[in-house]
Amino acid sequence: xRDVAIIGIGMTKFGELWEKSFREIGxxxxxxxxxxxxxxxxxxxxxxxxxxSAGKLIEQEHVSSLILDYSGYSSKHLPAxxxxxxxxxxxxxxxxxxxxVASGMYDFVMVGGAEKMTDVGDAEANRELCSTADNEWESIxxxxxxxxxxxxxxxxxxxxxxxxxQMAHVAVKNHKFxxxxxxxxxxxTLTVEQVLTSSxxxxxxxxxxxxxxxxxxxxxxxxxxxxxxxxxxxPIKIAGVGLATDTIALHSRxxxxxxxxxxxxxxxxxxxxxxxxxxxxxxxxxDCYTIAEIVxxxxxxxxxxxxxxxxxxxxxxxxxxxVVVNPSGGLKGRGQPPGAVGIAQVVEIVQQLRGEAKxxxxxxxxxxxxxxIGGTGATAFVSILKREN
Amino acid sequence: MQIPRFWRQxxxxxxxxxxxxxxxxxxxFPPRIVCPDCHRLSIGKMKQYKLSDKGVVHSxxxxxEPAEGFENQVPYIMAIIQLEDGPRITAQIVDCNPxxxxxxxxxxxxxxxxxxxxxxxxxxxxxxFALVKTQT
Numbered sequence: 001x002r003d004v005a006i007i008g009i010g011m012t013k014f015g016e017l018w019e020k021s022f023r024e025i026g027x028x029x030x031x032x033x034x035x036x037x038x039x040x041x042x043x044x045x046x047x048x049x050x051x052x053s054a055g056k057l058i059e060q061e062h063v064s065s066l067i068l069d070y071s072g073y074s075s076k077h078l079p080a081x082x083x084x085x086x087x088x089x090x091x092x093x094x095x096x097x098x099x100x101v102a103s104g105m106y107d108f109v110m111v112g113g114a115e116k117m118t119d120v121g122d123a124e125a126n127r128e129l130c131s132t133a134d135n136e137w138e139s140i141x142x143x144x145x146x147x148x149x150x151x152x153x154x155x156x157x158x159x160x161x162x163x164x165x166q167m168a169h170v171a172v173k174n175h176k177f178x179x180x181x182x183x184x185x186x187x188x189t190l191t192v193e194q195v196l197t198s199s200x201x202x203x204x205x206x207x208x209x210x211x212x213x214x215x216x217x218x219x220x221x222x223x224x225x226x227x228x229x230x231x232x233x234x235p236i237k238i239a240g241v242g243l244a245t246d247t248i249a250l251h252s253r254x255x256x257x258x259x260x261x262x263x264x265x266x267x268x269x270x271x272x273x274x275x276x277x278x279x280x281x282x283x284x285x286x287d288c289y290t291i292a293e294i295v296x297x298x299x300x301x302x303x304x305x306x307x308x309x310x311x312x313x314x315x316x317x318x319x320x321x322x323v324v325v326n327p328s329g330g331l332k333g334r335g336q337p338p339g340a341v342g343i344a345q346v347v348e349i350v351q352q353l354r355g356e357a358k359x360x361x362x363x364x365x366x367x368x369x370x371x372x373i374g375g376t377g378a379t380a381f382v383s384i385l386k387r388e389n
Numbered sequence: 390m391q392i393p394r395f396w397r398q399x400x401x402x403x404x405x406x407x408x409x410x411x412x413x414x415x416x417x418f419p420p421r422i423v424c425p426d427c428h429r430l431s432i433g434k435m436k437q438y439k440l441s442d443k444g445v446v447h448s449x450x451x452x453x454e455p456a457e458g459f460e461n462q463v464p465y466i467m468a469i470i471q472l473e474d475g476p477r478i479t480a481q482i483v484d485c486n487p488x489x490x491x492x493x494x495x496x497x498x499x500x501x502x503x504x505x506x507x508x509x510x511x512x513x514x515x516x517x518f519a520l521v522k523t524q525t
Contacts, residue, residue, distance in 0.1 A: 127457055136398065137419050138479045140513070141503065142452070142459045147467045148479075150450035155469075158448070158492050202450040202467070203487075251469045251477040256448060 008037025008221035014335030050093035091342025091372030091381030166309030178333025185335030214335030240273030284345035342372030402515030442498035
């Protein structure tokens with residue numbers, strides 16, 4: 001297996017992009033990544049696209065060929081693969097692309113993630129998110145996606161004493177970072193009080209505990225580490241990856257407050273990168289709800305189990321703390337286009353490791369981790385990225 | 390939902406029929422084709438099993454932003470219930486105020502309408518749960 005580098009990154013703004021179509025945002029992110037990598041698109045060997053629900057949301061399947069075609073490469077007949085794993089589609093696409101480059105099968109690969117959520121109304125978008133849980137044994141009984149995380153939250157509060165105020169701190173921190181991110185869906189900052197008094201969605205989850213549904217796309221270019229410096233002054237190494245799964249339904253998990261798939265995927269990634277959680281400077285995690293960030297930083301072992309809420313309220317996950325979590329603003333602030341999330345997380349870490357994150361730059365960023373989950377944690381993808389000086 | 394898709398799960402949703410692995414005796418709901426512990430040793434040995442209709446609340450939430458088709462029930466209580474026979478399931482809790490539900494509350498299955506496919510479509514029935522009233 002060869003070491004793999006990220007030599008180019010690109011993304012669109014996240015938000016309600018009424019004026020742009022699915023294919024337009026997909027191409028926009030890809031072109032930016034090509035431009036950033038300073039390579040000719042003619043070098044590409046393959047395309048991987050992460051997408052959750054184009055079939056339902058824009059009534060368009062077969063988006064791998066579609067994106068490749070509109071990128072202008074149909075005459076080269078390149079392989080193009082679409083990957084679906086709910087909101088982990090982007091992360092799993094990256095995993096597959098990584099394997100292809102590491103194995104020696106391909107040298108230059110584009111990996112994109114894209115989702116167009118706002119061509120349908122909120123009800124349909126939410127129904128799509130619900131379909132990432134077990135449709136026949138959770139959703140049919142009236143469970144919403146938020147309600148599943150709400151039950152996870154309630155149990156976490158019961159077992160570890162986590163509070164609604166601690167959850168609110170996640171939203172406050174992530175909006176603060178998002179306000180400094182030019183591509184973020186939300187630019188407003190929040191107070192704990194505003195989060196706590198926002199309207200209930202599924203108790204204890206309130207409106208301001210929820211990430212929005214957004215449109216957006218993100219892309220990265222991979223190549224073998226040994227070629228990377230020819231194209232890029234600061235290539236970022238993919239030092240470790242891990243992909244793991246768990247039961248589709250939350251109720252069937254060994255423990256509904258622990259995402260075993262996250263534990264497993266991150267253990268694999270740490271092992272491969274030969275580092276431990278203590279060496280991680282910053283993390284991009286999947287905060288679809290504020291409780292998700294709390295549980296995930298525990299299961300990534302960035303904080304002790306049960307102390308995710310407390311660590312957040314104490315500022316341990318903010319600049320100056322132990323590990324900076326979601327400097328992009330996360331799903332909560334930067335936005336949530338499901339298929340694009342996993343790639344956008346990597347884009348943020350690469351910017352941070354290169355020292356190009358401007359106002360939201362994390363000082364001393366050398367090792368970053370990303371966590372992209374599907375459903376309530378039935379899929380987890382983890383990557384560990386390193387700057388090599 | 391397509392009619393066959395609901396129809397084929399009527400025994401499970403009406404009567405809490407799951408399966409038991411005859412190899413390790415573990416009970417599963419909803420039914421599974423293979424036992425996640427015994428794998429191939431369980432092939433052909435997953436037998437129908439009627440679960441006890443009693444359990445306790447493992448976690449719960451009160452939903453204010455409903456799933457499609459549940460708009461007129463808001464606010465409604467969803468719970469993960471730990472059944473006496475071992476499996477956990479997701480279901481509504483009905484016939485009480487949200488304040489009465491706690492983690493650990495004892496509940497039992499009740500048979501209710503789950504939803505319908507519009508005005509002329511089929512009506513779905515299945516399990517919900519109600520608090521077991523303690524005698525005073």
